[in-house]
Amino acid sequence: MIRFLIKGLFRDKSRSRLPIIVVAIGVMLTVFLHAYITGFMGDTIEMNARFSNGHVKVMTRAYAENMDQNPNDLALLDVQNLKIELQQLFPDMRWAERIQFGGLVDVPDEEGNTRAQGPAIGLGLDLLSPDTKEIQRLNLEGSLVRGNLPARPGEVLASDIFSQRLGIKPGDPITLIGSTMEGGLSIHNFIVAGTLSFGVEVMDRGTVIADIEDVRLALDMYDAAGEVIGFFPDGFYDDHLAKKVSGVFNSIYDAEAGEFMPVMKSLSEQGTMGTYVQLAKVWSWYITLVFVIAMSLVLWNAGLLGGLRRYGEIGVRLAMGEEKGHVYRSMIWESVFVGLVGSLLGTTLGLTIAAYIQVHGIDISGMMEGASLMMPSEIRTRITPMDYYIGFFPGLLSTVTGTMLAGIGIYKRQTARLFKELEA
Amino acid sequence: MEIIRIKNLTKRFPMGKGEFTALRDINLEFGTGEFAGLIGPSGSGKTTLLNIVGSLDVPSEGEVFVLGKSIGNLSSREAAQLRKKNMGFIFQSYNLLQVHTVFENVEFPLLLLKYNATERKKMVMDALEWVGLTDKEKSKPPQLSGGECQRVAIARAMVKRPSLVLADEPTANLDAKNSHHILQTMEKLNRELKTTFLFATHDDKVINYLHRKIYLLDGRVDNEEIVEHSQIIQS
Ligand SMILES: Nc1ncnc2c1ncn2[C@@H]1O[C@H](COP(=O)(O)OP(=O)(O)OP(=O)(O)O)[C@@H](O)[C@H]1O
Ligand SMILES: [Mg+2]
Numbered sequence: 001m002i003r004f005l006i007k008g009l010f011r012d013k014s015r016s017r018l019p020i021i022v023v024a025i026g027v028m029l030t031v032f033l034h035a036y037i038t039g040f041m042g043d044t045i046e047m048n049a050r051f052s053n054g055h056v057k058v059m060t061r062a063y064a065e066n067m068d069q070n071p072n073d074l075a076l077l078d079v080q081n082l083k084i085e086l087q088q089l090f091p092d093m094r095w096a097e098r099i100q101f102g103g104l105v106d107v108p109d110e111e112g113n114t115r116a117q118g119p120a121i122g123l124g125l126d127l128l129s130p131d132t133k134e135i136q137r138l139n140l141e142g143s144l145v146r147g148n149l150p151a152r153p154g155e156v157l158a159s160d161i162f163s164q165r166l167g168i169k170p171g172d173p174i175t176l177i178g179s180t181m182e183g184g185l186s187i188h189n190f191i192v193a194g195t196l197s198f199g200v201e202v203m204d205r206g207t208v209i210a211d212i213e214d215v216r217l218a219l220d221m222y223d224a225a226g227e228v229i230g231f232f233p234d235g236f237y238d239d240h241l242a243k244k245v246s247g248v249f250n251s252i253y254d255a256e257a258g259e260f261m262p263v264m265k266s267l268s269e270q271g272t273m274g275t276y277v278q279l280a281k282v283w284s285w286y287i288t289l290v291f292v293i294a295m296s297l298v299l300w301n302a303g304l305l306g307g308l309r310r311y312g313e314i315g316v317r318l319a320m321g322e323e324k325g326h327v328y329r330s331m332i333w334e335s336v337f338v339g340l341v342g343s344l345l346g347t348t349l350g351l352t353i354a355a356y357i358q359v360h361g362i363d364i365s366g367m368m369e370g371a372s373l374m375m376p377s378e379i380r381t382r383i384t385p386m387d388y389y390i391g392f393f394p395g396l397l398s399t400v401t402g403t404m405l406a407g408i409g410i411y412k413r414q415t416a417r418l419f420k421e422l423e424a
Numbered sequence: 425m426e427i428i429r430i431k432n433l434t435k436r437f438p439m440g441k442g443e444f445t446a447l448r449d450i451n452l453e454f455g456t457g458e459f460a461g462l463i464g465p466s467g468s469g470k471t472t473l474l475n476i477v478g479s480l481d482v483p484s485e486g487e488v489f490v491l492g493k494s495i496g497n498l499s500s501r502e503a504a505q506l507r508k509k510n511m512g513f514i515f516q517s518y519n520l521l522q523v524h525t526v527f528e529n530v531e532f533p534l535l536l537l538k539y540n541a542t543e544r545k546k547m548v549m550d551a552l553e554w555v556g557l558t559d560k561e562k563s564k565p566p567q568l569s570g571g572e573c574q575r576v577a578i579a580r581a582m583v584k585r586p587s588l589v590l591a592d593e594p595t596a597n598l599d600a601k602n603s604h605h606i607l608q609t610m611e612k613l614n615r616e617l618k619t620t621f622l623f624a625t626h627d628d629k630v631i632n633y634l635h636r637k638i639y640l641l642d643g644r645v646d647n648e649e650i651v652e653h654s655q656i657i658q659s
Contacts, residue, residue, distance in 0.1 A: 008524060323504045
């Protein structure tokens, strides 16, 4: 009997192959969309991580409390040793020192008098070490509008909009006025090597990027850094992991020891980022849920139609004395098989495509030209553990539920009508 | 031996707010080996009566006994058992399983009855021989003519050697030549296996083969006619 049913299932393409393909496509779309949304939401988080928050950030406890003011008088000291220690504790992670500071950019004329002036956000990072990851991390090369990247100490990058407002071009000297770590006045001269456009409003308004050693020199911050930020090797923020890492670190650096002791905070523990991470999660859940429900309805319907289409066959089987429960169960098992195979196939396909796009990305910068919003210029998916099972909700559950509902017709239906129905 | 006994059978269907009486006070008996038919115009109640005898529906009033079992008192499981063991059905539109071979279609009732493979093979080949289709055992219904399909359906109904075969308009989709062919086949099986056949029809070709003709009109037995085939029935 079972062999008979299996034969029927495999030979009848509208009972096996077709529904499996329909289920597989639905599941594939669900898995892919979920990976895509996760990727897209993640991109915004990654952008913030790369520019300022890191996946985790180490600061002094005092600095952490006033993080948005970049209080460099509370900066970390003895940073080289701290970095070595971090590398030993978390060998998989990548660490980068950063100094964020506020200042005034002064543009002198030939006689040395002020020609133009504007407030700037300064960012000191490793531009000049041969093995620096920062240039790539911030996509500085790709954001260059005029000039070149700094090749030697004393050269800086300025945002293009800002430099146009101040009337400066690559090769021009500028003076950076700020305050040293000790609170004294710092005046330091730089040469503009190139100008940048990030496509990110806050960064383009007035940013100056200098090599961190130059900044240390200017602000008297020998072997100090406002922050050491860490990144996961695969380049994706994982809130759970970040909190675990910071937990380990913070348990070693005891809070008792004073406000200059380092403390690590995950991206979600920094300012408003926590809200955003939460929001991104909720949104990707929401969109995914809507899609899963939509896909479920489609597949449920397919299950229903599949059941109804077999009215005739089921009628004959009942007339020949097969019990209702037996017919019903055999239909359910068939739909379990179809749902399972379809979901496995669809998940594999969806994951394959998502994995390809996760690695290679789809360049959409052509479409993005002239866009002023902060939008990633590449579509990237992001595979999370959920992608391995999310497709089974529409794929398996809905198909089986659809068949179950269609099958109720077997019970409800009066056997009395069989002859009539079978006359058609 | 008596195989069907119908006593004061009335069947009503709900219709709108009221009821529609499809069968009124029917009294009939059928013995083993009869070749009988319900004859009447459309709407006279032929299918309704066949349904009740086939345990696919229940009487509203009166009693129907098939093989000693009262149809009105069977659970759906018991009704299924009765059909599985003792009844074969032949439909106007064949209703074969399209993706299964001729052999598998005929084999299906035996699977329900849990015969083993050797028994099944033998019984299916016998049944196909009765209807003259041994050379088509591997074909599938879409490759067969209408007449051949109906012969497969007869083999399927007969393979388990049921006591009773119910055939509702079995020739309605067939031409004259094929109609005669399948009627001769059924008459032969009736003769050789003593299977009781009960038809529902208004086709003259079928009527001419019947040994007992029951005329229905508006849900009543209007007239009954027994054709003298006594020598055939006796032999
Ligand atoms: N399930 C049902 N519900 C309501 N009315 C029904 C039902 N089944 C049959 N009837 C009615 O009962 C009457 C007899 O129907 P039945 O199908 O038995 O006729 P028939 O003699 O088989 O006709 P035909 O030659 O057209 O097949 C018809 O008027 C039909 O409309
Ligand atoms: Mg009828």
